[in-house]
Amino acid sequence: MALVNEWAYIGLFFAVAWIFPLLPIIGARFLAPAKPNVIKQSTYECGVETVGDTWVQFKVQYYIYGLIFLVFDVEIIFLFPWALAYNQLDFFGFAAGLLFIFFLFDALVYAWRKDALEWL
Amino acid sequence: MLEFNASTVAFVVMTLFILGGALGVVTTRNLIHATLYLILSLFGVAGYFVLLSAPFLAAVQVLVYIGAIAILIVFAVMLTRSMTRMSEILNGQWLLSAIVGAGLFLLLVIGVILPTWGNGGLLDATVSAPSQVVIDTVDLGKALVDRNGFVLPFEVASLLLTAAMIGAIVIARDDTE
Amino acid sequence: MDTVCSINNLARCLVEGGFSPDLANLLTLLGGVVLVATIPLVTVIFLIWIERKVAARVQDRLGPNRVGPVGLLQTVADALKMLTxxxxxxxxxxxxxxxxxxxxxxxxxxxxxxxxxxxxxxxxxxxxxxxxxxxxxxxxxxxxxxxxxxxxxxxxxxxxxxxxxxxxxxxxxxxxxxxxxxxxxxxxxxxxxxxxxxxxxxxxxxxxxxxxxxxxxxxxxxxxxxxxxxxxxxxxxxxxxxxxxxxxxxxxxxxxxxxxxxxxxxxxxxxxxxxxxxxxxxxxxxxxxxxxxxxxxxxxxxxxxxxxxxxxxxxxxxxxxxxxxxxxxxxxxxxxxxxxxxxxxxxxxxxxxxxxxxxxxxxxxxxxxxxxxxxxxxxxxxxxxxxxxxxxxxRMAARQQRVVKEVRTPAGAPVGD
Incomplete structure (x- = not known):
């Protein structure tokens, strides 16, 4: 029962947390003046008229960072149950974790040596 | 059968998230919108995990799928020029993909749901209790590095992820120099 | 029996007051949610004030000090302004x-x-x-x-x-x-x-x-x-x-x-x-x-x-x-x-x-x-x-040498054809 209650609380919290910031935004809609015109609504670029499409092609480095992050994220997630049970593990458990982290480190060294971590 | 309580309400809400999100992903023409629908859908799956008393997996779902994979999809979209405002259907094989998708779904229904369906199912749902090896996350951690448990898959998973990253770097980078 | 109602026994209180247990449970949870979710909302008003005060002190200024005692209500005024x-x-x-x-x-x-x-x-x-x-x-x-x-x-x-x-x-x-x-x-x-x-x-x-x-x-x-x-x-x-x-x-x-x-x-x-x-x-x-x-x-x-x-x-x-x-x-x-x-x-x-x-x-x-x-x-x-x-x-030394060479060359170079 306790577990259900905890997560029911989180569920309700998700609902309430969305309502709270919505209220002032809706309130501002009634209080604030609305006199739009073309110049006011134009894209803000320090007074210079905008040229070309906003949705330009981005460089591949962002994607590589994303990929590296993804791999690290998944590996660290695997380590969380290990860390959680660590007090009850023997030296074998430590060695298993060591090997796991060694592979993780290996990936980092590879990315480093291949200059995949450089912001080009 | 279904009784009306908090879990049922949460289940219905999460199902609406998942199905609505999934429907949005395949119907919208805008790739960024599709990603947002996907996030909604994945969030619903995280809710399922909570309802199944597996909060650790729920956190993993949010961390990895919403926090990393959805963002990666956006990066990938932005890498491809003017894909964000695609208006015409480029996928000429939609009929084929629809058939394959429906076939896969059917396969899943047969494989997962049918064996536990009703009293006449192949397996009795009430008999096949949850695994006794892994009850909570601490047990999961112990099982992962247990000599007689999953220590080999654990290490292989790490090696696989390392290989995946090396592969990704090799493919994504233009190593012509 | 008359129990003193407080946040700790709200659910039991409500049940005694004639609510169904499920509803009482839900109301208690909702009360807790709103209570906890309000804390950050109130906190943020003071945070902005503290932030501005500290930044001002570091930069040898006074910071907000007009609205309310020591400028405490400055954020409230700002929020009202932003609404309009x-x-x-x-x-x-x-x-x-x-x-x-x-x-x-x-x-x-x-x-x-x-x-x-x-x-x-x-x-x-x-x-x-x-x-x-x-x-x-x-x-x-x-x-x-x-x-x-x-x-x-x-x-x-x-x-x-x-x-x-x-x-x-x-x-x-x-x-x-x-x-x-x-x-x-x-x-x-x-x-x-x-x-x-x-x-x-x-x-x-x-x-x-x-x-x-x-x-x-x-x-x-x-x-x-x-x-x-x-x-x-x-x-x-x-x-x-x-x-x-x-x-x-x-x-x-x-x-x-x-x-x-x-x-x-x-x-x-x-x-x-x-x-x-x-x-x-x-x-x-x-x-x-x-x-x-x-x-x-x-x-x-x-x-x-x-x-x-x-x-x-x-x-x-x-x-x-x-x-x-x-x-x-x-x-x-x-x-x-x-x-x-x-x-x-x-x-x-x-x-x-x-x-x-x-x-x-x-x-x-x-x-x-x-x-x-x-x-x-x-x-x-x-x-x-x-x-x-x-x-x-x-790098600097190399550049220096290059500059020196460039300066010297035109001077020492033969003029004209």
Whole structure:
């Protein structure tokens, strides 16, 4: 029962947390003046008229960072149950974790040596 | 059968998230919108995990799928020029993909749901209790590095992820120099 | 029987008052939710005031001092003003998503407060995965920046958003790695459990490297100086929220301040013993006071830091993360894991609930281990710095020679044909 209650609380919290910031935004809609015109609504670029499409092609480095992050994220997630049970593990458990982290480190060294971590 | 309580309400809400999100992903023409629908859908799956008393997996779902994979999809979209405002259907094989998708779904229904369906199912749902090896996350951690448990898959998973990253770097980078 | 109704027995009270148990349970939960969710809303009003006051003092100014006593009501006045400001939606913006982004921004920060243990007894929800819940909610925060930057139809906003996302993703790695240490030491991911485990000794003293990593990574995650590249006024004007005006802009600002405070709060919980303090077992409500005090120390330190240090470049930011913090975090996990096994073999691991004396041997060993990590890290940094300096000097010398040659050649060259 306790577990259900905890997560029911989180569920309700998700609902309430969305309502709270919505209220002032809706309130501002009634209080604030609305006199739009073309110049006011134009894209803000320090007074210079905008040229070309906003949705330009981005460089591949962002994607590589994303990929590296993804791999690290998944590996660290695997380590969380290990860390959680660590007090009850023997030296074998430590060695298993060591090997796991060694592979993780290996990936980092590879990315480093291949200059995949450089912001080009 | 279904009784009306908090879990049922949460289940219905999460199902609406998942199905609505999934429907949005395949119907919208805008790739960024599709990603947002996907996030909604994945969030619903995280809710399922909570309802199944597996909060650790729920956190993993949010961390990895919403926090990393959805963002990666956006990066990938932005890498491809003017894909964000695609208006015409480029996928000429939609009929084929629809058939394959429906076939896969059917396969899943047969494989997962049918064996536990009703009293006449192949397996009795009430008999096949949850695994006794892994009850909570601490047990999961112990099982992962247990000599007689999953220590080999654990290490292989790490090696696989390392290989995946090396592969990704090799493919994504233009190593012509 | 007449029971005194209070927050602790509200459900039972309502049942006695004639409600059905389910409804009473729901109302109690809802009451708790609204109560906990209101705390950050009230906090943020004072945060902005404190932030402006501290920044002003560092810069030898007075800061807000006109509205209310010592300017306390300045934020309220600002909020009222923002409510009446026109809300401009730029042409070409993706309207629904554009309006959704500030709501996501604020909601994700409030959500973190659901698992904060305020006192030994008062906590929103003591979920078993507290630490991961914090990380998961924080990672939803990345979505808000992507959504805001993309929907504004502005090049600066999109550019700022992409830089920010790259920054947030990168710094999540040392953040999660540093969180492994308290989980390892406490044997639980619940924030209440981690707080209770620090009764003998704060993790700040047992694992200072992890605390450092957590603090620095959080600075970057919340976009505070020296990592405030997400607003970088001089480079990309204001970053992902450039097109926002009125209360939606205010929502982004408030969520940013609140996020910084929340990060300090989690630092206090995870590394500084949360609500622990004298007499906290007898008077649990004192715990909230201790928690606020510890958070304030961490938060004000961050404010002074913000007003002092310059901003780093994006390539430096990435290099610092991937080439220093991540290797350090990995080494830290290994050293701590090894030391725990050694301490267990020596029988020096204190039992849960032991007092400060029982924790001393373990703390000393751990501190020594951390000092070794720090010494090695400093040595590596020093060598690297020396190498870079020598490379720089060689470049400078080469350029000098070239300049000298160029100056000399025209003078000595034959004139005319």
């Amino acid at each position: 400001k026109e809300d401009i939606t730029p042409t070409g913006a993706d309207k629904f998503i554009y309006n959704l982004a500030p709501v996501i921004a604020f909601a994700t920060v409030i959500l973190m407060w659901a698992v904060v243990p305020f006192t030994p007894l008062h906590i929103g929800a003591d979920v078993g995965i507290g630490v991961l819940y914090f990380m998961a909610v924080a990672s939803i925060g990345t979505v808000k920046i992507m959504v805001a930057g993309w929907s504004s139809n502005n090049k600066y906003a999109l550019l700022g958003a992409f830089r920010t996302i790259a920054q947030l993703l990168s710094y999540e790695v040392p953040l999660v790695l540093s969180l492994l240490i308290p989980v390892m030491l406490a044997g639980t991911m619940s924030l209440q459990g981690i707080t209770e485990a620090q009764g003998g000794m704060w993790y700040l003293f047992i694992a200072p490297v992890a605390a450092f990593l957590f603090y620095v990574a959080n600075l970057a995650e919340t976009g505070r100086a020296p990592f405030d590249l997400l607003e970088a006024e001089s480079e990309i004007i204001a970053g992902y929220n450039i097109e926002y005006s009125g209360f939606k802009w205010g929502m982004f600002m408030a969520s940013e301040f609140l996020h910084a405070f929340t990060a300090a709060l989690f630092f206090a919980i995870i590394f500084m013993g949360g609500w622990w303090g004298p007499f906290v077992q007898e008077v649990p409500l004192l715990g909230a006071l201790y928690l606020v005090g510890k958070t304030a120390i961490v938060y004000v330190f961050g404010l002074v830091l913000r007003a002092t240090v310059p901003r780093v470049r994006i390539d430096q930011l990435m290099a610092l993360n991937w080439k220093f913090l991540v290797p350090l975090a990995i080494a830290n996990v290994l050293v701590i894991a090894f030391l725990i096994q050694v301490l267990k073999a020596l029988g020096l691991m204190p039992v849960p609930g032991a007092d400060i004396i029982a924790h001393l041997p373990m703390t000393v060993v751990m501190l020594l281990g951390n000092l070794v990590i720090i010494a090695v890290a400093m040595q590596v940094l020093r060598n690297q710095g020396r190498e870079e300096k020598m490379a720089q000097e060689a």
